[in-house]
Amino acid sequence: MSIILDISGDEHITIDTFQPGDAPGVGDLFRKVYGEDYPVKLVYDPEGLVKAFEKHENIPGVARSSKGTVVGYVSIFRSAPVETVYEGGQGLVLVDYRKHGILRELIRYYSEVLAPAYGADAVFGEAVCNHVYSQKAWAMHGAIETALEVDLMPGAVYAKEGTTGRVATLHMTRMYRPMEHTVYAPRQYKEAMRFIYDGFTSGARVAKATDESAAGEPTSIESSHFEFAHVTRMTVRQAGQDFPAVFEEYERDALDKGMVVIQVWLKLSWPFIAGLTDWLSGKGYFFGGILPRWFGEDGLLMQKVAVRPNWEGIMLYSDRAERILAAVREDWQRVTT
Template sequence: MQKKEGMEFHIEPGQEWEVDLFRPEDADGVVKLFLSVYGKDYPVRTYIDAELLTRENSTGRVISAVARTPRGDIVGHDALFCSAPYAGIRESGAGAVHANYRGGQGIFTQMVARGAEEGAKRFGVEAVYGEAVCNHVFSQKMTHSLGWISYAMEVDLMPDSAYRKEGSAAGRVASIFDLITYKPKPHKVFIPHVYEDACSFLYSGLDDRREISKAGGSASSDSVTRIQTEYFGFSQVSRTAVWEIGSDFEAVFEAEEKKALDQGAIVLQVWLNLSFQWVDAAVHVLREKGFFLGGILPRWFDHDGLLMQKIMKEPDWESVQIHFDRAKRIRDLVYEDWRRVSV
């Protein structure tokens, strides 16, 4: 692996290519591609370790789509992988295209489309989502062209260091959360009072069916919060999944928040399960702590989730680039709520 980290990865330009699912013999080419595009410090080891990539694809934990030339050169890669609490839906990411094959050839769009379609058909993936970055609009245009729908904005999600090699970001980078449903699951969701108008807009674009009810009431005195936090050191992001909202939510969450801040978190995300009628109480606790709206996360817990977020500095709203009207409206909703809780 050390030898590969210093290699120039030259591929003859102008070759024909086709998009296909990963084969074991593609692994070395994917690793070389990632090292050439992102460098040896790429934070996810799966894509810079040929044996691990092959193993993850063989088990179905990762579903890689590649762009392959007749010579076997790998000029592009994208993957489906689990990052939501519910494993039935997958994130599309870990994308890379060789420098000689960028610029309007459509490789990335075809890889994302093929991966999502095959994931649904062969592996039973029920929905696919992605985080379209806001330091440019190319990925936003790509997901829109594939029929994905925007539901949330993740403020300051990634550090500028993730884009140092391409020089496309001067500060932390926001993203738009886009999703497409392959297997519908109509169900009831409870909407917090403070976000009724925002959620009315967000659910108006859903490619599935929901029974919308008003949140209210309180958890029973003996109910227990079930919560899980993951911290990502590279990006200084903590993500807390609240599977069950109990009467002890405030105390339990305070401990989780302190732990994340002690680890160095700059961005704190909380995912609330909208299947609990008393989600209102958790929203109130979070807003009192400076958390603001991110949007909705369809099928996040199998049932939908609500994204709330807190940034430990003032976000750079001016640098956010958004192309489509729906995502612009989401940005406005997020910004307005950030201002309200920041007063």
């Protein structure tokens, strides 16, 4: 399936799935807009784009002009711990073509065509909160708010938009393959989690987390540092009784590298998760929300910010998002006072 847009008497745009022959044109498109400064360097690498597409790691949709150039691009790509959850983003349209609804149709294309065709369980986006436009765009295509990532991006990235202070993002997910499974809610997050799940079709059943100790297996954590944003993300694959000691080692490394924001991803399928969240709360980590299908089953976002979060800079488009913000801020106040 492709989408055809007639934009003038002698030119039309075809929105379609990426083909290897598009790769040089994708690089040209990004150079025309960003020079060599776009942070995702894959777009400049024709061979890398083709290989990532063949492995289903990065699946683009492109807008081709009938005059022979690539004038728009968007992709779904793997960034979650499980391969069947994709992130949607990297949307770009050449400046001279931005009044024809091309980006809107590119987003519709990956939502309605690419994600189902390539077996995505879910596709999520991180909509910036220094304005509400991207939040509304995600909502138009069936994405639901499930978490708030506080102070995720440095304000300097959006300085031309008049932004001051770090920028939060709203985690929004469109579910393609709901799966029945049980998630365990720590007592302090039970109300917020039930609210999030009540408006989201995921197949999850919320149960009370138990008082049992973490599993007997050794703790396994994967840590990724994003130096340009001063953000560290920790994926907790397994949590054992050595969790505090192992975690503190990873946290110390992040702080030594000057990270401002630390995110922790935990498995909501663990009945013993309450012990982990209690311990993390004691170290200043607070509730972020739910990450649908993050580990195959759902994940929980905990987060810590080294300075006072830029709460005043958060703009949200919906009452549901405001409710999530209230839960996040209330827990931040609880763990920091």
